[in-house]
Amino acid sequence: MGTKDQPDQGHVDLVIANGTVHTPEGSARLNVCVREGRIVGLTDAAATPPAAKVIDAKGLDVLPGLWHVHCHFREPGHTYKEDFTSGTTAAAAGGITFCIDMTNNDPHPTTLESFELKRATIAPKALVDYALYGGGLYPKTVAALAKAGAVGIKVFNTRHVKEVYPYISELGVVDHGILHELYEAVADTGLLCAVHHDDSEWCKRLTFRDYINAGRTTNRDYMEAYERGYMYGHGMAAGLAASTYYARVTGVRLHVLHMGVMPPAANELVRFAKRQGVDISGEMETATLFMTRAQAEKVGPGAYSWAYAPEAHWEAIRDGTADMLVGEHAPHTLEEITPGWQDAFSVPLGITGAQEFIPLVLNAVNEGKLGLGDVAKLCAEAPARRFGQYPRKGRIQVGADADFTIVDMQARQTFTVADMHTKSGYTAWEGISTQGMPVYTIVRGATVMDHGKITGTPGYGRFHPGIGAA
Numbered sequence: 065m066g067t068k069d070q071p072d073q074g075h076v077d078l079v080i081a082n083g084t085v086h087t088p089e090g091s092a093r094l095n096v097c098v099r100e101g102r103i104v105g106l107t108d109a110a111a112t113p114p115a116a117k118v119i120d121a122k123g124l125d126v127l128p129g130l131w132h133v134h135c136h137f138r139e140p141g142h143t144y145k146e147d148f149t150s151g152t153t154a155a156a157a158g159g160i161t162f163c164i165d166m167t168n169n170d171p172h173p174t175t176l177e178s179f180e181l182k183r184a185t186i187a188p189k190a191l192v193d194y195a196l197y198g199g200g201l202y203p204k205t206v207a208a209l210a211k212a213g214a215v216g217i218k219v220f221n222t223r224h225v226k227e228v229y230p231y232i233s234e235l236g237v238v239d240h241g242i243l244h245e246l247y248e249a250v251a252d253t254g255l256l257c258a259v260h261h262d263d264s265e266w267c268k269r270l271t272f273r274d275y276i277n278a279g280r281t282t283n284r285d286y287m288e289a290y291e292r293g294y295m296y297g298h299g300m301a302a303g304l305a306a307s308t309y310y311a312r313v314t315g316v317r318l319h320v321l322h323m324g325v326m327p328p329a330a331n332e333l334v335r336f337a338k339r340q341g342v343d344i345s346g347e348m349e350t351a352t353l354f355m356t357r358a359q360a361e362k363v364g365p366g367a368y369s370w371a372y373a374p375e376a377h378w379e380a381i382r383d384g385t386a387d388m389l390v391g392e393h394a395p396h397t398l399e400e401i402t403p404g405w406q407d408a409f410s411v412p413l414g415i416t417g418a419q420e421f422i423p424l425v426l427n428a429v430n431e432g433k434l435g436l437g438d439v440a441k442l443c444a445e446a447p448a449r450r451f452g453q454y455p456r457k458g459r460i461q462v463g464a465d466a467d468f469t470i471v472d473m474q475a476r477q478t479f480t481v482a483d484m485h486t487k488s489g490y491t492a493w494e495g496i497s498t499q500g501m502p503v504y505t506i507v508r509g510a511t512v513m514d515h516g517k518i519t520g521t522p523g524y525g526r527f528h529p530g531i532g533a534a
């Protein structure tokens with residue numbers, strides 16, 4: 065950094081003063097000047113104009129507004145476990161300024177009508193900015209979804225082994241012919257195609273043979289099955305291998321979901337595809353870096369993945385194989401998941417992450433695993449670029465939206481459900497202590513979270529269309 069941009073004449077609405085401002089390339093002590101929701105200057109103290117409001121960020125780090133690109137806010141259809149207000153409130157509390165929401169809703173946004181219904185339903189509800197995936201199920205509707213503003217097309221190339229996750233099975237595209245047609249259609253739009261890969265017949269047959277039919281279904285059995293590559297394992301990696309080939313043939317921009325959840329060898333497949341010139345990106349699930357075996361045993365069906373091979377995944381982050389970080393937010397209710405202690409294959413598994421993701425990443429910064437510049441890249445600039453929202457979003461620079469996550473790297477917290485805004489009634493991170501906390505979440509110049517207190521209002525968060533929007 066180091067370049068200063070003086071605001072033009074007159075006062076500004078907001079100055080974030082005395083903080084350390086971060087970009088992927090470095091950091092600098094600069095005051096950030098904001099007018100009408102945009103960044104209008106990066107100045108030293110002497111050149112800072114008078115402001116209607118000043119946030120003193122002395123001792124704090126100013127990051128670009130951080131993104132969460134893997135949210136299941138359950139609206140419309142399953143608002144008993146989350147909705148767009150509770151989900152984006154959790155995000156705001158967790159330092160997130162921009163969310164991308166997934167598609168396993170009821171009705172699922174796989175047609176123009178259901179996409180527009182979803183968009184209208186959630187418009188009055190979000191506290192932070194957001195974009196929406198369109199549901200990839202019918203190749204013929206993809207163009208209309210792109211025109212309607214989908215930020216990408218999400219494909220569930222999977223079915224649950226026992227179909228107990230019906231809104232995923234309904235969306236399942238396991239036929240590779242249809243998958244190929246979806247890739248052709250998405251390639252025509254220029255959008256990303258984000259895929260949960262699987263080989264669900266493999267997964268079903270082997271998981272039934274060695275676990276379900278063998279009477280081995282407890283949470284402990286599930287944990288063993290997961291580490292051995294049954295559910296969320298080898299089938300996902302094999303599905304990924306086929307998918308990268310079809311991506312190469314069709315030229316689609318592919319985005320790989322659930323890196324880390326898949327076995328470490330899946331990272332090699334992404335690495336190989338990148339070397340082959342496939343237009344491919346991937347998001348690394350941070351539970352597979354941070355969730356200890358002991359914590360996973362403690363929360364049982366409240367977490368479906370954990371860090372059994374974290375070094376391979378850190379390597380994939382360091383060498384750029386993984387382009388961005390996520391802390392998947394896929395809540396269910398306690399009533400839904402509790403039977404999973406006895407039969408983990410018969411309940412929908414998920415994890416909470418909207419509020420916990422960034423504190424966990426900041427804790428890793430304090431442990432020396434990555435730097436704040438890496439966070440600016442992996443959780444803001446990289447997703448903003450890949451999803452077509454850069455330079456309006458993703459970086460602290462003049463002209464960009466005034467989205468900031470201001471963090472106190474000294475502050476400590478212990479996650480407990482009483483502090484959580486999710487409706488699900490649990491946090492997968494219950495009892496875990498971290499150092500490094502977001503203390504202000506600022507969206508287009510407005511503070512939506514101030515030291516843990518929610519100050520934003522539902523409906524403020526704005527929909528941002530993808531690059532195919534008409």
Ligand SMILES: [Zn+2]
Nearest residue numbers: 134166392394
């Ligand atoms: Zn998901």
